[in-house]
Amino acid sequence: MLRVLLQFVVVLWTFAVVFSFIDAAGRQWRIKRWSAKLLAICRVRLAFSNWHGGVTPPHALIVVNHVS
DSSP states (O other), X not given: OHHHHHHHHHHHHHHHTGGGTSOHHHHHHHHHHHHHHHHHXXXXXXXXXXXXXXXXXXXXXXXXXXXX
């Protein structure tokens, strides 16, 4: 839980300080990197299936299936 809390502190600092000085591509890269780190901390495995012929839609729905 402490690692998740630390990640949120880092993200808040990044939003407050770093995002003011970088372009949109830099913001997207940092958001993707942070998201991947958070998923790894929570032990979530991500699988992506693209059924749109290689074109990613601008908005997507995340569907989760829990298997015990």
